[in-house]
Amino acid sequence: MKKRFCLILALVLTLASGLALAEKVTIAVPNDGTNEGRALLLLQTAGVLKLKDDAGILALPKDITESTVEIEFYEVEAANVPNVLPDVDYAIINSNFALDAGMNPVTDSLFIEQNSPYANVVSVKEGNENTDAAKALVAALRSLKVREFIQNTYDGAVLPVVEEPTDGYDETVDYAALAGTEITVAASPTPHAQILEVAAEILKEKNVSLKIIEFSDYVQPNMVVEDGEVFANYFAHYPYQDNFNEENGTHLVNITEVHVEPMGLYGGRQTDLTALGAGK
Numbered sequence: 001m002k003k004r005f006c007l008i009l010a011l012v013l014t015l016a017s018g019l020a021l022a023e024k025v026t027i028a029v030p031n032d033g034t035n036e037g038r039a040l041l042l043l044q045t046a047g048v049l050k051l052k053d054d055a056g057i058l059a060l061p062k063d064i065t066e067s068t069v070e071i072e073f074y075e076v077e078a079a080n081v082p083n084v085l086p087d088v089d090y091a092i093i094n095s096n097f098a099l100d101a102g103m104n105p106v107t108d109s110l111f112i113e114q115n116s117p118y119a120n121v122v123s124v125k126e127g128n129e130n131t132d133a134a135k136a137l138v139a140a141l142r143s144l145k146v147r148e149f150i151q152n153t154y155d156g157a158v159l160p161v162v163e164e165p166t167d168g169y170d171e172t173v174d175y176a177a178l179a180g181t182e183i184t185v186a187a188s189p190t191p192h193a194q195i196l197e198v199a200a201e202i203l204k205e206k207n208v209s210l211k212i213i214e215f216s217d218y219v220q221p222n223m224v225v226e227d228g229e230v231f232a233n234y235f236a237h238y239p240y241q242d243n244f245n246e247e248n249g250t251h252l253v254n255i256t257e258v259h260v261e262p263m264g265l266y267g268g269r270q271t272d273l274t275a276l277g278a279g280k
Contacts, residue, residue, distance in 0.1 A: 024070045025275050028091040028268075030078035032218055033058050033247070034240040035263075038118060039092035040064070042263055046111045047278045057239045068277030079216050085268040089275055095157050095261035099190045105157040109264030110273055118237035119161050119257035120192070122185075125225055126251040128232075132173045133183050136208060137232060138256040140199035143168030149198045150191070150259055158191045161257050168202040179207040186213050186221035186233040195258065196234060226250045234258065 029039040037059040043049050049067035051059050061073050076084055078094055082101035085091045095105040105112060122141060124134050140146070144165035150158055169175070183203070187193045193212050200210035213230060215221045221233040222244055236244075238254050245252055270276075 024072055025090065025270075026072045026074060026088040028074040028076050028081050028084045028088045030081060030092070030094065031075035032078060032240065034237070034243050035078055035094060035218075036060065036075065038239075038263055042092060042111070042113060042265060045113075046265065046273070046276070048276045058243065069275065078218055085266060088268045089270045091266050091268055092263060093266055094263055096188050096190050096192070098264060098266070099154070099157060103266065104155065105262060105264045106155060108266060110267050111278075112264040113262040116159075116260045116262045118239060118263075119260050120234070120236065121238045121241060121254040122232055122234045122256050122258065123222070123225060123236075123241050123252045123254050124232045125228065126253050129253045129255050132175075132178055133181070133231060134255055135170045136173050136175065136178060136203060136206070137183055137185070137199065137210070139166060139170035139173070140168045140202040140210075141195070141234075141256060141258050142166055143199070143202055145202060146195060146198050146258070150195060153194070154191060157261070159260050159262070161260055168199075169206070175206040175208070182209040182211050183232070184211045184213060184230045186215055186224050186230045186235065188221075188235040189214050189216070191259070191261070192234045222248075222250060222252060225252060237261075 029036050034057050037057045040051060040059045044051050050065050052063045052065060055063040074084065074088055079097055081091050081093045082097055098105045122137065128134055142162045142165060145168060147160040147162055147165045150160040185196055187196055193214050196210060196212045203210050215235065218236060221235045224230040225233050241252055241254055244250060
């Protein structure tokens, strides 16, 4: 009888331990300042946690004032978050990296930003923002052709923000003087490089070449522009660029907004939001 009681007690303790472990939820988030803050704001919108009133886009886990469950955050480079998804309960992923990983942010995410204010921008080094090369690049990206490409290609996972698209050309630009030149742009593969390919077709009509240089991280595209190796970049949203300047002493200027990529919460070991104490 004593042995049976011990076995029952051991089983109860094991189950209790399992329940305790289940109450801690693991979530992978991007480890750069603005995207981690954006991820926490997404969780707040989902009703999972509350942040200090002044936390904002640079919020950190220490700014959480309450949550529905105990959360253990795994801070991972943004591009690598999809790779750790199988090892955590949830992951919050930028849509460009979700697309690269073969996921559809609209249908595969459990919760996604609505009316995201974080527009992705084209940036150049200060001093280049009013050059013909910059204005020609902006005009091409603000074209109806680019807008329609975004709308027809990404099924809502990427949304254009240009409300009054043009034919792709700027009448103040001396295209004859630009003819035969090359504009270099650092970009993330998806969707930025793909969108730039459409802009390249527009510039080609004026005999201007657009060279797209792909990067998979969130630092090098800014450094090659700051160092003058590359003319422009197109890979990040404006809060990230502004924060990057502040933290690194760089001189990047945002010259146009092109699109938004709603950030999403994806299930890894979990298939719904139940473990977070929230409804889908």
